[in-house]
Amino acid sequence: MKFEEAIKERIRKYYDPDHDEDGLESNSVSPNKYDRKYFDNFEEEILSKKNAKTK
Amino acid sequence: MPANPNVPNGPIPGENYTSDTRNYPWHRPPEITDLEKGIEASIKQLSTRTGAFGLLTSLQSGVTIVQATDMFITSGIGKGKWAPDLGLLLAGPVARMMEIMAKDAGITYALGLDDDPLPTATYYKKQAKITAEQATGAGDALKANAGAITPPQEEAPPEQKGFMSKPNGL
Numbered sequence: 538m539k540f541e542e543a544i545k546e547r548i549r550k551y552y553d554p555d556h557d558e559d560g561l562e563s564n565s566v567s568p569n570k571y572d573r574k575y576f577d578n579f580e581e582e583i584l585s586k587k588n589a590k591t592k
Numbered sequence: 593m594p595a596n597p598n599v600p601n602g603p604i605p606g607e608n609y610t611s612d613t614r615n616y617p618w619h620r621p622p623e624i625t626d627l628e629k630g631i632e633a634s635i636k637q638l639s640t641r642t643g644a645f646g647l648l649t650s651l652q653s654g655v656t657i658v659q660a661t662d663m664f665i666t667s668g669i670g671k672g673k674w675a676p677d678l679g680l681l682l683a684g685p686v687a688r689m690m691e692i693m694a695k696d697a698g699i700t701y702a703l704g705l706d707d708d709p710l711p712t713a714t715y716y717k718k719q720a721k722i723t724a725e726q727a728t729g730a731g732d733a734l735k736a737n738a739g740a741i742t743p744p745q746e747e748a749p750p751e752q753k754g755f756m757s758k759p760n761g762l
Contacts, residue, residue, distance in 0.1 A: 540676065544662045544683045549705050551684025571631045576688045583696050 617672025624674045631685050633673065634664070638689060651694050656704025661687040 538546075550556045551573075624630045637643050650660055664686055665679040674682065687703075694701040 540666070541662050543680055544665060545658050545705065547680050547683040548658055548661060548687045551687065552703075552705065567628075570628055571685055573688075576685065576692065580692045580695065583692060587696060 618669055620672055622672055622675045622678070625678065627678065627681050630674055630678055630682050634668075634682060634686050635689060638664075638686075638693065644693065647690060647693060648697050648699055651690070651699050651701045654702075656702045657687050657690050657694070658704035660690055664690075 624633055638647060647660060651657070661683050665683055668674050668682075669676055669679050691701065691703070
């Protein structure tokens with residue numbers, strides 16, 4: 538597998554809602570601050586601010 | 593004494609052990625070894641004026657999120673910021689960050705996760721119907737019409753007169 542394919546596969550698993558990221562978090566020393574929920578909330582905050590500006 | 597052209601010019605076996613490669617960034621220990629710090633550094637770089645402009649311009653011109661992420665991660669490895677292993681862990685959050693930036697800018701982007709479509713049986717059947725005569729005929733037609741494309745004729749430079757003009761005969 539080439540590195541580009543590994544990157545693509547990694548991104549595919551990251552976007553897969555069925556793929557559980559807990560394995561990574563349970564093995565880490567400290568909980569990961571920037572998990573999927575963080576980016577979902579961040580996106581919602583950014584887009585809501587943008588919609589509020591356009592109104 | 594002239595060099596013998598039959599002797600190949602290349603590195604001798606074991607020469608790499610004597611060369612100094614510590615100056616390459618990717619041969620030194622990486623700067624970032626923590627995933628959280630890697631994500632913060634990536635967000636910081638993507639949030640800069642030049643970083644954001646380059647990213648959004650690339651996405652607008654057709655580069656997919658996956659390709660942009662690959663370039664970003666690979667450039668970080670080349671600069672000695674992170675190792676390839678951490679780069680793979682960063683790929684997901686970096687792609688997500690790029691997607692959010694594209695949505696915020698209102699850019700139509702492509703994620704790039706879809707695999708290239710495989711040729712179908714219909715494609716192979718139609719390809720099998722192309723004969724050798726048709727292929728050569730297409731090539732001949734292209735050659736015949738090649739003369740219709742004429743390069744733009746260069747205009748002759750205006751004749752210069754005066755003391756500094758080009759003397760005749762030169």
